[in-house]
Amino acid sequence: MGVFPFFSNDLGIDLGTANTLVYVSGRGLLIDEPSVVALDKSSRRVVAIGLEAKRMLGRTPGEIEAIRPMKDGVIADFDLVEQMLKYFIRRVQKYPSFILRPRAVIGVPSGITEVEKRAVVDSAESAGVREVYLVAEPMASAIGMGIPVNEPSGNMVIDIGGGTAEIAVIALFGMVCDMSVRVGGDEMDEAIVSYLKKTYNLLVGESTAEQIKIQVGSAFPLEDELEMEVKGRDLVAGIPKTLRITSTEIRDALNEPISTIVEAVKQALEQTPPELSADILDKGIIMTGGSSLLRGLDERLRQETNLPVNVIDDPLTCVARGALKIIENLDTYKPVLLNTHRKNR
Structure with missing residues (x-):
């Protein structure tokens, strides 16, 4: 780290489709927020990022739009990911970026293309990261779990x-x-939206679909089947409607x-x-x-x-934990990094 090892500002980042997590060396998990950005449509100005923006999904007035800039594990909107990363990195930085810019290892899907890798590196560098390394998510997960890779x-x-x-x-x-x-989880939510539309002519938003998945979703018959009340819009009558659905139905939808x-x-x-x-x-x-x-x-x-x-016990934080472990022991874990690293001079 050079002259000031105690200035260490290393980050382990899981830039996920649903959530972005940032672990900071010596300080633990500091960011665990949805990968959502809310924009003012006319000026393209960012209104909110993270949890605040997620609450706006499907509920925004005409001039504000809530967007998920990550799709299928990769960057769908480069500028918004850059702004989101910049916002999260600034929130965890102990020292001003002109004193010390952080190094980061970012977990990415193993099926990522060269162009997609480049986009992640460029957006992290634009967000103020000095050295960017990429690692495949399964590898980061394994290291985060403590598996001797x-x-x-x-x-x-x-x-x-x-x-x-x-x-x-x-x-x-x-x-x-x-x-x-x-x-992944997004496709499961879409399958629930589509099932309710086809079977009951009921239209629900993605946040409601996610709640249904969490509350009654299953992949295998349960000992005690669950049920819940769902509110949405009746596509025939055009008015709000409530119905009860069971875990058996949602299992069919998720099949x-x-x-x-x-x-x-x-x-x-x-x-x-x-x-x-x-x-x-x-x-x-x-x-x-x-x-x-x-x-x-x-x-x-x-x-x-x-x-x-x-x-495993804490499946949501594994990738970010593993990414931090890699950046803290870079010499040991160099073989696991994906080969796109370019040092910022």
Whole structure:
């Protein structure tokens, strides 16, 4: 770090489709906010970022628009991501940026293209980061969980976020095989919106769909099925309407996105070398990411793969924790970084 190691201002960032998390060296998790930006339509001026902007989703007056600048794990609106990052980084900075600009490791989907990588690096540099490194999310998750990624023994990690599901078998600082499907919590919400529209002519917003998923969503039959009241707009009469829905119905609605994830897991297992398959049989599959908390998803995977499946204790913060661990031990973890690093001079 040069002359002032105690000035360390290293960041571990999980730039997610649904939420952005920032861990700061020596200070822990300081940012955990939705990746949402609210804009004034006429002036394109940013009105709110994060939690405040998320509360506006689907509720804004005509001149204000709430936008999610990340789509399927990658940048959909470069300028807004830059402004969002700038805002979050400024909030966690201990020293003014002219004294010390931070270094950061950012978790990105393993299926990301070169152009998408470049966009993440450029937006972070524009937001004031001095050195930007990228790491694949499954690798960051594994390091965040404390898995010894340097050993020859194989570990299978499934990271299901808002925009993507990442499946990887990790050994010797590398991903021996990885699958990335652009299906996650967002697609589950969309499936619920679409189901209610088709079945009941009821129109609900994405925030309501997310609430339904959290309260009664499941991927496997439950011992006690749940039900909840849903409010939306009747598409036929055009007036507000309330109805009760059950977890069985929502499970049917979620079947398509969940089946896509299950198929990707099976494909990854088919591509795994036999020696590592034996390790996975012993250790099982580890699930992380916010969408891995969906009820019964671990049970569904257990049934489909005949392997032990475990959801870790704090699945939402794993990527950011791992990213911070990498930047704090850069020499040790250099082999896991994606090769787009360009030092700012």
